[in-house]
Amino acid sequence: GAGVSQSPSNKVTEKGKDVELRCDPISGHTALYWYRQSLGQGLEFLIYFQGNSAPDKSGLPSDRFSAERTGGSVSTLTIQRTQQEDSAVYLCASSLALGWGGSSYNEQFFGPGTRLTVL
Amino acid sequence: GENVEQHPSTLSVQEGDSAVIKCTYSDSASNYFPWYKQELGKRPQLIIDIRSNVGEKKDQRIAVTLNKTAKHFSLHITETQPEDSAVYFCAASSSYGQNFVFGPGTRLSVLP
Numbered sequence: 001g002a003g004v005s006q007s008p009s010n011k012v013t014e015k016g017k018d019v020e021l022r023c024d025p026i027s028g029h030t031a032l033y034w035y036r037q038s039l040g041q042g043l044e045f046l047i048y049f050q051g052n053s054a055p056d057k058s059g060l061p062s063d064r065f066s067a068e069r070t071g072g073s074v075s076t077l078t079i080q081r082t083q084q085e086d087s088a089v090y091l092c093a094s095s096l097a098l099g100w101g102g103s104s105y106n107e108q109f110f111g112p113g114t115r116l117t118v119l
Numbered sequence: 120g121e122n123v124e125q126h127p128s129t130l131s132v133q134e135g136d137s138a139v140i141k142c143t144y145s146d147s148a149s150n151y152f153p154w155y156k157q158e159l160g161k162r163p164q165l166i167i168d169i170r171s172n173v174g175e176k177k178d179q180r181i182a183v184t185l186n187k188t189a190k191h192f193s194l195h196i197t198e199t200q201p202e203d204s205a206v207y208f209c210a211a212s213s214s215y216g217q218n219f220v221f222g223p224g225t226r227l228s229v230l231p
Contacts, residue, residue, distance in 0.1 A: 033219065042223040043163070043208060058120070091162065106151060108219075110162035 002026070004111035006092050012117045013082055021077045021114045025094030033093045033108060034067055034077050043091065049075065082118045089113040121146040123211050125222030132199050133230050140225045142209035143191040149211040152185060152192045157224075158205045166207075167194070199229045 005024045013019050025032050034046040045059040049069040060066070064082075069075040079086055093108040122145040132138050144152075153168035169176045169183045169192065176183050180199075185192040196203055209222040 035221075043221040045219055045221070048219070106153070106168065107165045108153075108155075108163075110164070112162055 004092060004094055004109050006090075006111035006114050008114060009112065010115045010117075012119065014119050015084060016081055018078065018080045019082055019116065021079075021090050021092075021116070023075045023077070023092030023094075023111060025073065025075070025092070026109055027073075028096065029094035029109075030072070030097050031095040031108075032069055032075050033095075034075070035091045035093065036088045037091055037113070038088045046077070046090075079116075082116075084118050087116055087118045089115050121149060121211055121213070121220040123209060123220045123222040125209055125225055127225060128223065129226045129228070131228045131230060134199060134201060136199055138194075138196045138199050138203070138227055138229075140194045140207055140209070140227070141191060142193070142211075142222050143189075144211040144220075145190065146211070146213065147187075147190065148213040151212045152183070153210050154183060154194050155208045155210065155221075156205045157208065163208060196227075199227075201229050201231050203227060204229045 004026055007022045011019055030051045033048040035043045036046055037043055047055055047057050047060055047067045049055045064080045067077045091113045092111045095106055095108045123142055125142045130138055150171035154166050155163040156166045157163040167178050167181050167183050169185050171187055174185055180197045182195040206224045206226050208224045212219040
């Protein structure tokens, strides 16, 4: 079946512009995560959504970052007034559920990422 | 909040040798510990995971051990092969998915 998809794959923007990144999770997955990965670095948690619960926004680095998930499926990550330090690969992941049901429940399936370059 | 440390940051081994990557975590409420492998230019993929009521789990050449008292867990790869070369990330979370924190990663190079 289809995996997690993200668009665009690459985005080049000018400093100060707003950008929107899209994530289409695997159908039926209730949990959705956004991460940021700078070149050669680890995975920085940004935000996650679980079903209809309020999202955990604890990882968002500033109020320029926001995300929403419509209808429990597609999610968009918006970065306002982009800065050069926002340049990174933004990865989205989805999983079947929270709670223990074995690896099949908790395994995060990652999308291919969006490479954002802020000039 | 949770903090996950990972060592070493880089590791080179000869093909056929074993590789061990160690992680420590800070939050005693963490109960789920997955390991992800990220090959160059590709997305991370789960390779093995362990939950807090198990001390060890093995899957072919890969094993993970967990010491809850010391708050550390390790990835063991035996009989390494060149295709094992990648960046490996450990992670810890509570409630089997919430508060997900990744370690900084270990770049493993398996030399032929």
